[in-house]
Structure formats: structure tokens, C-alpha cells
Amino acid sequence: MNRLKFGILMKKVGILNFQYSTHNYGAVLQAAALENICRQLGHEAQHLDYMAKPKANLRSFIGKLLRKLGIRKAPQANQVANEEAFERFRQNFIKRTQRIKSAKEFPTAAKGFDSVIVGSDQVWRPAFAKDMLAFFLGYVPKGVDRIAYAASFGTAAWEQADDTVLTEAVRQELQQFRAISCREESGVQICRDVFGVGAEHVLDPLLLVDEPFFEKVVAPSSIQPAAKLVYYKLDSSPEFQEDLKVVGKEIDSDAVNIYLKDSSVREYREVPDWVALIRNSEVVVTDSFHCICLALRFGKEVIFCPNEKRGQTRLDSLFNMLNVSAEPLTVELKTPMFKLVRRGDIAGTLESLRSHSMKFLVDALND
Incomplete structure (x- = not known):
């Protein structure tokens, strides 16, 4: 799937994060920023449109049954209007695959890419990610490079340390990555101490992307x-x-x-x-x-x-x-x-950190 464009080896890059948010400005902006950066590097970038659903358990089943019987009140809907604002932004700044409706559909969708990047944001925080295997790229088929850019665990420690089965599954998935970077220094330490893999500390995409990106964003x-x-x-x-x-x-x-x-x-x-x-x-x-x-x-x-x-x-x-x-x-x-x-x-510090972060991304996407 590699191709040349103006003498540059171009890859088809898939991106996985929380771009689907209907209330979080940062989530959609950082997603658009990372996609923009990948395109500037000469690659064809597109988000994998997968919104993981929480796994059903006995507690959620009982709650659903009680609400159906009228014994328990249904949770109040979000009372804030204009969620469409986030979709309008996605339509203008984020290119997406067709909606991936289940984990079973994920491998087929990911198969069409040379590389899949997970990140940025708290994609490795169990409470947020819902389907942890997906966000550790466990559904990405062999032959597709796995990359983490500025992935975040959200906390100073791995929150599922007591779940030895999940921890081992994550360790095995991370071993398959071509390159790993984290948004926080604590994430680098978790990767090393809990999962036995190396990781680099990089900038959030909103600090890495260039100024023209924001000019385009604020233009409307x-x-x-x-x-x-x-x-x-x-x-x-x-x-x-x-x-x-x-x-x-x-x-x-x-x-x-x-x-x-x-x-x-x-x-x-x-x-x-x-x-x-x-x-x-x-x-x-x-x-x-x-x-x-x-x-x-x-x-x-x-x-x-x-x-x-x-x-x-x-x-x-x-x-x-x-x-x-x-x-x-x-x-x-x-x-x-x-x-x-x-x-x-700060400007000088950011310039140095951008050079390091961009080098990580360039090296990870190059053969």
C-alpha cells in the first residue's frame, strides 16, 4: 500500500482515539491535529471510526431490567444542547472510515492501512477506553504497524494492576508495537515497569501541530x-x-x-x-x-x-x-x-520538544 508522492514514500495511516466525543473540545481538536500532522508528513491519514461500548455485566443487566420494569428511574439525558457542534467540526477537519460497529469488524477495517496510530488522549485509561483490547490495538491484523503517539494512562499508576489477566494481555499487545510514546512521563514509567516495553515522552498533538492549523480552525x-x-x-x-x-x-x-x-x-x-x-x-x-x-x-x-x-x-x-x-x-x-x-x-522549550516529538513520529512511520 506504500506509494510515492513527489518523491516521498507515502503510507496509509489509520488513527484511533476519542474523536467521536459529543462534548469534549480537546478530544476532537487533538484528533484533528494529529491527522493534520500525518498529512503534512506526506501520508494519507484517516480515523478508524470505532466507539467502544462498555461490556455488559450482571450489574448493568439488572439495572436495565429494573428501569424497564419502572422500579428504577432511567438516568437523565444530557441536558446540554448543540452536540451537533462536534460533528460539524469532524466533518470539516477529520476524515473517518465507515462506522466500525463491533470488535469483529475492526480487523477488516484496519487491514487497509500500512500503520495504525493509537493516541493521543487518555486512550489507555480503562475507565475511559471501555474496550481496552481495541485501544491497545489488539484487533489490528498482522502486517500492519502498530504505533502509539502521546497515549495517556491518565493516572500515575496502571489502574488495573489487580487484574492480572488484563495486565498480561496488554503486555503481550504492547510487545507487538513498532514504536510507543506517551504524553506523560508517568506513562513512560508504566510501560517500562509494568509492561516491560520502552516508550518515549512526547508532546500532545495540540502543542505539536503548527500555527496554520489553528488559523484554519478559527476561520469560521x-x-x-x-x-x-x-x-x-x-x-x-x-x-x-x-x-x-x-x-x-x-x-x-x-x-x-x-x-x-x-x-x-x-x-x-x-x-x-x-x-x-x-x-x-x-x-x-x-x-x-x-x-x-x-x-x-x-x-x-x-x-x-x-x-x-x-x-x-x-x-x-x-x-x-x-x-x-x-x-x-x-x-x-x-x-x-x-x-x-x-x-x-516556553516558546523555546516547545520548539525543542517539537523537534523530538516530530522525529519520533517520522521514524515510527518510516520503513
Whole structure:
């Protein structure tokens, strides 16, 4: 399937991650960024459109039965409108295979590629991945190179260490990879200490991709005017909202919610608008990994809200990689907030890290 284009050996590359999200801006953006990078390297790139379903167990079966009998209430549906915003972004920036409806269909879909890349994002975190065998590329047939780019376990330790059967299965799958890289240093250690394989530490695709990518992303945005203070809080609370007013008063600006539109209904923003609001702001308040990545990349002042539930390890790794420290705000608040302080030249650091990360990807995709 290798072919020459302008003298470059081009491969057909499949990508597997959480691009199918209907609520996560970072998930769709990093997927589009990685696909864009692969294309810039001269390859034909396409996402494997596989959304793993959680395996049925006795507990879920009983719950479903109780809801059917009316004994237990059905879980409330997502009350946020405009999930279509994420699909509109995919249609413009992500090329996908036909929907892979089951694990049985996966090998046939993957057979058409020279290489399959898993990553980035928390694709190796069991609570998120659902079908772990799929995200360790266990359904990819022989003859197709397996690559991990900036894959994340999401935590400092392998969460399924007590499951010896799964751990051994993952170890065997990782042995089949051509090249492995992780988004966090802790992931490199897990690969080495738990699974006995080597891995490199690389940048998230949103920090690796070039600036023209973002120019294309924000081009459709109609956000006017720019907001000085914006916030993207995955887990908000009344106390946080009170603290936000305190922060806004300090810099003489109201805070604009970039998670949802300012309207009478709870409604997701368009993805280009979300990026544009970060890019055009001065101060960003957030507990989101990818929002922090973009804010730092765009040179914004960042106020970080720790969120252990979402995973602190990946942020600690990012701060260490970019030589950034978190210092408590000096105003009195009810919730913890920290100002991110740059200890060096982030632009220069990123340039060096991009060279290393790009070399990993180039070498992994070359014969």
C-alpha cells in the first residue's frame, strides 16, 4: 500500500482515539491535529471510526431490567444542547472510515492501512477506553504497524494492576508495537515497569501541530468582540462561581463561559468559537488539560483550578515539561486556584520538544 508522492514514500495511516466525543473540545481538536500532522508528513491519514461500548455485566443487566420494569428511574439525558457542534467540526477537519460497529469488524477495517496510530488522549485509561483490547490495538491484523503517539494512562499508576489477566494481555499487545510514546512521563514509567516495553515522552498533538492549523480552525468563528477573562470549568460549583467574580473584580472584567453559549438554554459552543475565545483572551481560568495547553501555547495568563477527579498526573507532567509552576492566588477564595508562572522560555522549550516529538513520529512511520 506504500506509494510515492513527489518523491516521498507515502503510507496509509489509520488513527484511533476519542474523536467521536459529543462534548469534549480537546478530544476532537487533538484528533484533528494529529491527522493534520500525518498529512503534512506526506501520508494519507484517516480515523478508524470505532466507539467502544462498555461490556455488559450482571450489574448493568439488572439495572436495565429494573428501569424497564419502572422500579428504577432511567438516568437523565444530557441536558446540554448543540452536540451537533462536534460533528460539524469532524466533518470539516477529520476524515473517518465507515462506522466500525463491533470488535469483529475492526480487523477488516484496519487491514487497509500500512500503520495504525493509537493516541493521543487518555486512550489507555480503562475507565475511559471501555474496550481496552481495541485501544491497545489488539484487533489490528498482522502486517500492519502498530504505533502509539502521546497515549495517556491518565493516572500515575496502571489502574488495573489487580487484574492480572488484563495486565498480561496488554503486555503481550504492547510487545507487538513498532514504536510507543506517551504524553506523560508517568506513562513512560508504566510501560517500562509494568509492561516491560520502552516508550518515549512526547508532546500532545495540540502543542505539536503548527500555527496554520489553528488559523484554519478559527476561520469560521464569528465571535465578536474578544473577551478579556474567559473560563472553561468542567466541574463547576456555586463556590467556584463566587470566586470567579472575585478574580474578575481583580482584573476589572466579567468572566465569559466558553464551555456553553450565553443563551437561555444550556448549549455547547461551536468548536472554532471555543478556540477563538481562548486565543483572543488575556486570562483563562480552567481545570482542563487541553484548555491549559492552548492557553499556554497562545501566551495567555492561566489560572489553574485543580481537579483530582479529572486526573492531576497529566497536568503535573505538562507543567514539568514546560517548566511551569503553580502559585496560589493572593486573594481570599473558597476554592483552590493557582496562577501558572513560566520559569523559562516556553516558546523555546516547545520548539525543542517539537523537534523530538516530530522525529519520533517520522521514524515510527518510516520503513
